[in-house]
Amino acid sequence: MNTPSIETLSTIRTDGSRKFVYPADSRGRHMLRRRVVAVLLMGVYITLPWIPVNGYPAVFLDIQARRFHFMGLTLATQDLWVGFFLITGLAFSLFYVTALFGRIWCGWACPYTVFLEHVYRRIERWVEGDAAERRHRADGPLDWGKAWRLAVKHGLYLLSSALIAHVFLSYFVSLKALYDMMRGPPAEHLTAFGVVVFLTGMLYFAFSWFREQFCIILCPYGRLQSALTDDHSLVVGYDARRGEPRGKASAVTGDCVDCRRCVQVCPTGIDIRNGLQLECIGCAACIDACDSVMTRLKRPTGLIRHDSQVGLQGGKTRFWRPRIWFYTFLLALGIAAFGFSAAQITPLKVAAARMIGAPYYLGGQEVRNQFLVRIINKRNEPVSCRLQLEGALPQALRSTGLEEVLHLSSLGEEQKAVILSMPESAWTGAFKLRVRITDTRHGNSTLTGFLEFLGPDPRLKDNAPLHVQDFVQ
Structure with missing residues (x-):
């Protein structure tokens, strides 16, 4: 052997x-x-x-x-x-x-x-x-x-x-x-x-x-x-x-x-x-x-x-x-x-991004930004959520899409369009904000990343004189 x-x-x-x-x-x-x-x-x-x-x-x-x-x-x-x-x-x-x-x-x-x-x-x-x-x-x-x-x-x-x-x-x-x-x-x-x-x-x-x-x-x-x-x-x-x-x-x-x-x-x-x-x-x-x-x-x-x-x-x-x-x-x-x-x-996964298209829109004497919020329910049961804005927000800011309560099925996901607008006369420059999503039953909440509300350069007014030194660095 x-x-x-x-x-x-x-x-x-x-x-x-x-x-x-x-x-x-x-x-x-x-x-x-x-x-x-x-x-x-x-x-x-x-x-x-x-x-x-x-x-x-x-x-x-x-x-x-x-x-x-x-x-x-x-x-x-x-x-x-x-x-x-x-x-x-x-x-x-x-x-x-x-x-x-x-x-x-x-x-x-x-x-x-x-x-x-x-x-x-x-x-x-x-x-x-x-x-x-x-x-x-x-x-x-x-x-x-x-x-x-x-x-x-x-x-x-x-x-x-x-x-x-x-x-x-x-x-x-x-x-x-x-x-x-x-x-x-x-x-x-x-x-x-x-x-x-x-x-x-x-x-x-x-x-x-x-x-x-x-x-x-x-x-x-x-x-x-x-x-x-x-x-x-x-x-x-x-x-x-x-x-x-x-x-x-x-x-x-x-x-x-x-x-x-x-x-x-x-x-x-x-x-x-x-x-x-x-x-x-x-x-x-x-x-x-x-x-x-x-x-x-x-x-x-x-x-x-x-x-x-x-x-x-x-x-x-x-x-x-x-x-x-x-x-x-x-x-x-x-x-x-x-x-x-x-x-x-977290039981809720949220993400927000600017909607496809122009970064902002002007019309009707308003500055408008459009965002898309995506919410994923990781619980094995249905949940109801509320959306609200957080940050140093101007008083003139108005929102559409945050009023109603979202109902997500078990392990489901939803996409919600959030439209933010403000009068052009109140526009003074870009600012940041976040969206908080709160589970109405369990009380836990989750924040999105920072979003930026954009608009035209506030120095460009219709009747204001233009000075080169204001725009050249």
Whole structure:
């Protein structure tokens, strides 16, 4: 049996062809915890579209209506700038956790690992047996036993992929709409049908054939590992001081008996005894495998364990170190920025702009400006609003369009024309104003940005003499 080398990828043969991995099943405290975490994460993924919060699913990204619902909070398209802080905060949180605990995300919470290890590999083991059977059957000729197992396995793969794809689509169209689409012909909703077919095909390809190659080749996170961790980060490691030299259990050697059980259970096919490697996803399968062997041999467990590189060399791991203090400061700063940004989100979104056309109009001895106010109701219930002007307003200013109460439907929007005018004789120059929109029921209000009331240069009067020095600077 070939021994994985640290010099080359464990899934590549010497001739450059791919070496398929058939990891054995692993049992132990870490595997049990991983399965519990996986079941919880899959449960969250499946149930979020079912849980109603304020009349909408807990997470509903309604692209068609340009409304995004998160646990009762509704965001309009104009609020998506807050997502920058959310996404960058999640990414930095991942970096922070990696600096402390290594690739715990990859092995325990990454959706790709969760579905691969706890759905597709479960199906494979149930249909085709343990690792030795699967490897033997894959190398053997195609017979009836191999054919029906392949058909059942890939059929279940396709079914699982389709289910995952449908749940994913429900985050964007809601479960009710998804159910209506499923009952109707595909021609009536070709876009949604195409998305499901594409996702099903990609998931099937990834989980049935590409598998661990995604983690090794495509995912950038593993390649960033060396920059995100240091010698005090907790990783899955082999205690060479205790394990070497390797030998049989009856010989006077280190604790490692070279049973290769850690290699057999590894989902990426590496030998953890070679040290920390790019392919390691921190799943801890090798820890459970090694501990079971040590228990049978009545030797102390922990030959392979979660520890830092310093700890594996006999030193003391430092949890708080300059990098972690700096990361903690940045994380706290990011949380504060996100909190401040989220606090700026209001149930009413308003915007005002000058209407298309001339900046102002003269007629009937009046100066007239025309504005368009757009109001978006982000509540999941109808609201009524009043509009009023604010600012240093001339007493002669008159308005049209502010008198009536606006009624907005749930998640609806309205555009209101506001006409402002004043006698030309009272016109003395441009001034700024704002429009306040007040929810008559809840009492909250929102201001627009500053608008400027424009008119002719007040120095240009019909009978006034013109002086060049008044206009040339």
